[in-house]
Amino acid sequence: MDLDAETPGSPEAPVVDQQGRWKHLYNVLSKPGPYTDEDWVPGPETIQSLESSKIFGAGGLGCEILKNLALSGFKDIHVIDMDTIDISNLNRQFLFRQADIGKPKAEVAAAFVQKRVKGVTITPYVGKIQDKDEDYYMQFKIVICGLDSIEARRWINATLISMVDMEDPESLKPLVDGGTEGFKGQARVILPTLSSCIECQLDMHAPRPAVPLCTIATIPRQPQHCIEWAHQIAWQEKRKDDTFDSDDMEHISWVYNAAYERAQHFHIHGVTFQMTQGVVKNIIPAIASTNAVIAASTTSEVLKIASSCNPYLDNYMMYAGEEGVYTYTFEAEKKSDCPVCGNLARKMNVDRNMTLGEFIESLGERAESQLKKPSMRTEEKTLYQRFPPQLEESTRHNLELKLADLIEDGQEIAVSDPAYTIDFRFRLNFN
Amino acid sequence: MQKQQEAENAEGAAGKKKKKVTAAQLRVQRDLQELTLGSTMKMTFPNPDDILNFTLSIEPDEGMYKGGVFHFSFVVNQNFPHDPPKVKCTQKIYHPNIDLEGNVCLNILREDWKPVLNLNAVIVGMQFLFLEPNASDPLNKDAAEDLRATRDHFKKNVRNSMAGGSVRGVSFDRVLR
Numbered sequence: 301m302d303l304d305a306e307t308p309g310s311p312e313a314p315v316v317d318q319q320g321r322w323k324h325l326y327n328v329l330s331k332p333g334p335y336t337d338e339d340w341v342p343g344p345e346t347i348q349s350l351e352s353s354k355i356f357g358a359g360g361l362g363c364e365i366l367k368n369l370a371l372s373g374f375k376d377i378h379v380i381d382m383d384t385i386d387i388s389n390l391n392r393q394f395l396f397r398q399a400d401i402g403k404p405k406a407e408v409a410a411a412f413v414q415k416r417v418k419g420v421t422i423t424p425y426v427g428k429i430q431d432k433d434e435d436y437y438m439q440f441k442i443v444i445c446g447l448d449s450i451e452a453r454r455w456i457n458a459t460l461i462s463m464v465d466m467e468d469p470e471s472l473k474p475l476v477d478g479g480t481e482g483f484k485g486q487a488r489v490i491l492p493t494l495s496s497c498i499e500c501q502l503d504m505h506a507p508r509p510a511v512p513l514c515t516i517a518t519i520p521r522q523p524q525h526c527i528e529w530a531h532q533i534a535w536q537e538k539r540k541d542d543t544f545d546s547d548d549m550e551h552i553s554w555v556y557n558a559a560y561e562r563a564q565h566f567h568i569h570g571v572t573f574q575m576t577q578g579v580v581k582n583i584i585p586a587i588a589s590t591n592a593v594i595a596a597s598t599t600s601e602v603l604k605i606a607s608s609c610n611p612y613l614d615n616y617m618m619y620a621g622e623e624g625v626y627t628y629t630f631e632a633e634k635k636s637d638c639p640v641c642g643n644l645a646r647k648m649n650v651d652r653n654m655t656l657g658e659f660i661e662s663l664g665e666r667a668e669s670q671l672k673k674p675s676m677r678t679e680e681k682t683l684y685q686r687f688p689p690q691l692e693e694s695t696r697h698n699l700e701l702k703l704a705d706l707i708e709d710g711q712e713i714a715v716s717d718p719a720y721t722i723d724f725r726f727r728l729n730f731n
Numbered sequence: 732m733q734k735q736q737e738a739e740n741a742e743g744a745a746g747k748k749k750k751k752v753t754a755a756q757l758r759v760q761r762d763l764q765e766l767t768l769g770s771t772m773k774m775t776f777p778n779p780d781d782i783l784n785f786t787l788s789i790e791p792d793e794g795m796y797k798g799g800v801f802h803f804s805f806v807v808n809q810n811f812p813h814d815p816p817k818v819k820c821t822q823k824i825y826h827p828n829i830d831l832e833g834n835v836c837l838n839i840l841r842e843d844w845k846p847v848l849n850l851n852a853v854i855v856g857m858q859f860l861f862l863e864p865n866a867s868d869p870l871n872k873d874a875a876e877d878l879r880a881t882r883d884h885f886k887k888n889v890r891n892s893m894a895g896g897s898v899r900g901v902s903f904d905r906v907l908r
Contacts, residue, residue, distance in 0.1 A: 451810045454754060462751060499754060502813060503846050510842040513834060514868040536832045639754050675764050679750035682780045687764050694779040714752035716761040723757050 318418060325373050329609055340608050351375040353441040353606045361446025361478055363393045364595030366409050370417040372603045378423045381406040392588035429456055434463050437473065444476045444602050446595065450505055453477060457498035458640050464493045474605050478598035481584050483621035485594040489601050489613045496615060496632040499640035523563055523570035527579040530558035546581045555580060590621060637722040645712050645725035650703055652730035656683060657699035671717040678713055681706065704730065755811040759783060762850040772854060783807040789858055790908065795886050796861040799893045799906040803857065815844035816853060822904040825892035827864050827875035836870040873899050
């Protein structure tokens with residue numbers, strides 16, 4: 301197949317039988333199957349609700365997910381991605397052409413899919429998921445993510461969990477998360493506050509394999525060790541004043557040359573420019589088929605959640621393709637002391653003229669808290685920290701201040717107390 | 732058009748809304764509270780509101796490094812505890828497991844870090860480096876060689892370097908109390 305035969309950047313919309321395109325999807329949504337819930341109502345109503353579901357997607361699995369969502373009958377899709385198209389993406393991110401290099405991924409992908417699948421509206425946003433707040437995420441029915449970092453996953457997870465209002469079922473946004481690393485991948489369904497969340501499962505992420513610093517410094521055995529040495533040790537020594545930038549070609553070349561020299565000295569072969577780039581940017585080769593498998597899995601979960609046509613994944617599917625194919629599905633458990641979903645922020649009414657010291661005292665008396673030795677903070681301020689001594693000293697004067705002088709009405713504080721293994725969050729509303 | 736408007740409104744609200752304490756901050760708050768520092772260690776926070784950046788000073792009360800005060804900068808990122816804290820010695824010292832740039836070779840700061848470990852584990856590990864400098868994981872090769880060769884000679888070098896002298900032609904920072 302010659303994909304590039306198409307005019308770059310302007311996908312031709314082929315003649316598609318619009319009725320026929322959705323025939324199989326409508327089949328699934330119009331008849332109950334052996335696993336469908338007894339109360340499920342198949343037919344136009346379900347199809348309609350699917351078409352009006354606002355879905356939010358983000359990240360590196362984007363091309364696959366966007367295409368899959370559009371072809372699964374979703375009509376209102378929003379996508380966020382901060383990246384621009386790089387030449388190295390073209391081998392697998394099939395919505396992009398040579399002429400698109402340098403353009404924002406979200407916009408190009410949205411325009412492409414919108415052109416090819418009639419009736420779908422895709423709203424792109426170029427930027428970070430962190431640019432948006434709860435009000436923005438509240439508009440969606442489901443959130444589907446193929447993010448490339450744990451940090452971004454933790455952020456969206458914490459955001460969706462803090463949005464949950466127990467009195468408003470609409471505030472609960474299912475999160476479908478997919479991720480790949482070479483031949484391995486995972487898909488998971490998270491019902492914020494109800495099922496195990498990303499923070500609960502944080503220990504499960506294999507830490508990035510690291511080589512002891514002393515091996516790198518003294519006895520390198522592999523070409524990668526020489527690159528790490530050039531990147532972490534030689535750079536600091538020789539170019540102290542330059543901040544290393546992995547996108548700066550001159551910087552990569554410098555590291556490559558230093559690594560190459562060191563490798564020769566230790567009779568190690570195999571240091572290449574490409575390997576240097578891979579090591580310093582921590583690139584794990586993305587494999588198109590793994591992405592396709594994981595994206596397919598996550599989008600079919602979205603379809604099932606949105607339409608209720610079949611039970612959805614409960615709640616973690618791992619996929620290992622390095623040796624043959626192996627997948628395993630299990631239910632990750634909710635951690636009772638999870639710092640994100642273990643204790644939701646509780647509302648607490650306080651007197652704005654109360655001092656922080658009085659407030660802390662009241663925490664020990666209130667039945668709902670019973671915190672005897674709490675330390676507490678807001679996002680930007682350390683309100684009171686009991687230990688270590690220097691921090692206690694420099695936050696002690698806050699005890700005399702009125703709450704209104706320290707926090708804003710409705711602000712959230714996080715409280716830790718040695719008597720509890722779990723932390724607490726309170727949203728303080730002034731009377 | 733309308734959607735775009737909505738998106739813009741949402742964006743405007745993002746600035747006004749109060750941010751929430753992050754999971755990393757919360758974990759550090761807890762870790763700090765559970766520290767056991769003892770008399771040989773002190774922590775300093777240049778900005779008390781920012782608990783993710785601080786320095787640790789170690790004053791060993793026994794061993795070859797007794798009498799010195801060693802400063803380390805700790806930088807904890809938002810991916811903590813998935814990522815370990817970044818720890819560097821801010822002085823130029825003569826130690827087999829700490830290089831001249833301040834990099835520290837401690838297994839739990841790198842290859843053996845796990846999210847279940849806490850700041851106390853790191854601090855205990857750091858203290859141990861001064862009680863038992865380890866010649867088999869060298870970061871400063873010269874110092875490690877000296878330690879392996881003759882302990883007494885190494886000891887002398889340590890005293891000398893701590894006073895601001897030079898060893899093998901390299902001058903070190905004065906770290907005596």
